[in-house]
Amino acid sequence: MPRVKLTDAAVQRIKPPTREARQVDYWDQHLGSFGLRVSYNGTKAWVVQPRALSKGKWTPTRVTLGRYPALSLADARQKAKDALRLASEGKNPRDALKADKARLEDESRNTFDVLADDFLAKYVKRKGLEAKTLREYERTLKGADVAAWRDKPISSIGKRDVHDLLDTIVDRGSPIAANRTLAYLRRFFNWCVERDVISAAPTDRVKQPSKDNRRERVLSNAEIPEVWAAFEAETGLFGPLFKLLLLTGQRRDEVSGARWDEFRSLEGDNPVWEIPGERTKNDLRHIVPLVPQAVEILKAVTRVEDSPFVFTTTGETYVSGLSKPKERVDTFIAERRTKAGISEAIPHWTLHDLRRTVSTRMHEDLGIQPHIVEAVLNHISGHKAGVAGNYNRALYLTEKRRALEAWANHIDKLLGRLPQTNIVELRPAVGATSE
Template sequence: MPAAKPLTVKSIEAIKAGSSRREIPDGALQGLYLIVQTTGVKSWAVRYRHAGKPRKMTLGGFPAISLSDAREEARKALRMVSEGRDPATEKAEQEPKRPAHMDLMPALLDEFVTRHVAVKNRPSYVRESKRIVEKNLKPKWKQKLVKTVTKRDVLKLLDEIVDRGSPIMANRVRALLSKFFAWAMERDIVDASPVVSIKAPSEEKTRDRILTDEEIRFLWLAAEKLAYPFGPVVKLLLLTAQRRTEVSDALWDELELEGNNQLWVISVDRAKNKKEHFVPLTASALEIIEGLPKIKPAEDEKAKPIYLFTTTGKTPVSGFSKAKTQLDGEMLAIARKEAEERGEDPEGISIEPWTYHDLRRTAASGMARLSVPVHIVEAVLNHRSGSIKGVAAVYNRYDYAEEKRAALTAWADEVLRLVGRAAPEAGAF
């Protein structure tokens, strides 16, 4: 067998995850190994013999522990072995005992969200992760130690979620658990992940659903029947073509309502693609915004309103699934009433399922139908890819402001035409 090559930082970073766990020896120091999990997580370990038996001591994760630090720690451990001591045992005795309850799944999931998810992700993803933890994981594994969670446990949980009619949620749970156990391995809480080799329970197909002109009318009329905050949210989703969380989490400080160039500026922190985004506010969008209540935290009368859409003044609106059910019911009721007035059988009327994201696609398609060039539509959507590339992409930071305003105005006028409403006059606010 050829001698192992000394590891380098470059060679370590180039190592990719494989189909099985690997231990790669460091040719520069016998006994030091780089452990590469199938998830791509990398860590250090020292292998040695003590009292005639093979032993292993985990040093920690890479890159938190660098190559040079790992070699230094490994040398210390091997010197202890040469003195007849067992470094793994002594390390365990010196480390403070971790309270047993901290290795229960609920406590560790909370720690994972606080130390990992909340630090590295957008607020909307953090909220969704917390919701998944509270609804799907904690109730199922509230008394389970993390090291006792098996592949069978995970599969059973995912099957139950699929069976209750939520296959896409099962995919989300699997993805979050995969990240959770990778984090736990990196922190040396568990040795392996039970999620490895478990595929997503359901295939997610790219959607191409757009609402018809008649469905747009039903949607708008139904939104008018919904109280704040969901009715205005749905209208702005359709008029602005922005993402759901970008609209639902909108801040009053993001709005520039003075003068003749009213804008909504979505910051880098809130935009999905981490690119600051300028959304021109049309007269129709401004009319909706001007009608919104400004809700402050109840206990702080001097506080400024933060969120456009909130019921507490402290957090953005939630409960979109329930609102969607109500919205679907109102749309269907309107459609059936009109069918009955035409002398048709109302029971034969149905509305094809749709999602909030379909409103964004509907708006984009509507602007294209109004002859808006594709690169302007992409600018409205804040898409990175498309026809604007190279140097042009760098110098178009303002992203075709006037063209976007014209496109959104034309689309808003078209929506109101379909609904049978007159567009408000520009500058009326």
């Protein structure tokens, strides 16, 4: 058992022993219990041999720290010092190494992606959360924003990683989406803490990156023709999709995910769109009467063979990623204003604001009664909320059709397509205003 001054150069120079000798231990001159075991087949392994307490006696205990060169000399020497310290405290260093190994194995299993799957199956789906919330959890935990986290041990994801992720989302112009991402991540990481997978959540004490203001944006009657013209200029599927958002007042996911089998009597006198409960926010089946303008748009959409979806490019899924076509719409409006000599930009608006515009204009410009507007939008509030809602299951199909016809004709009037005498309007409510 030779003693040598173990250096990187010395370790590299050491040759394997003969087959007869099988293996030789080279002990470090500086740290006596630390050494390098060299086998005849060329394997080199770091070892330490402290006196450890076992069954009431201090006995020499050989511990293998790792192989060279995977484990460097500096790291091996530090591990040896740690083992000697543990042994001096009456602890068995072998147990500590086994615990470290088990921890590493556990971390390799507990990646962000694996735990995200567990969370979706054991928490989100078991909770029976609504379909939209499930989609938001899946978008947050399985989407492109967290792609770099997927194979990382969840214990290695820190607060800095969370802040970097939120900053990226804010920088691309989606501050509210960043707030929601934080909320979903916080619930996920807290669940991991509850399951004792991690000791602390990296989302703890992370503040919302943006102020969650209540949105009030409504397109004015002067802005609606501008927006509609931009929809007209948007070729492909997105122009018709955006028009239907404004004509029907339905939610973005409901329109973009529309299926051909949801539409009835497109060639008849009373066409309707029947959205099943699994696709609505309140899980209730919703019937939307279709006005001629909406039917015309649907008939003009090129149908992808064997696909159930109205708005699809692949045939397998409905379109997503509406931010880029929305940007093109905004660019069209800005360029058109510039050509007209208008320096003021249109105030910021979102696709969801189209739904709020339908509601507001129906109330204020057309005098449609609030409960009919709620029925059009499939809102469960006001007269249909709580106990009253258990008894009030009226579909108001006739009233909804009249309201949507009035709204579509109001748009046509703003676009200059209808003379005043042909407009279908309901009697304005008291105190109603118009622009």
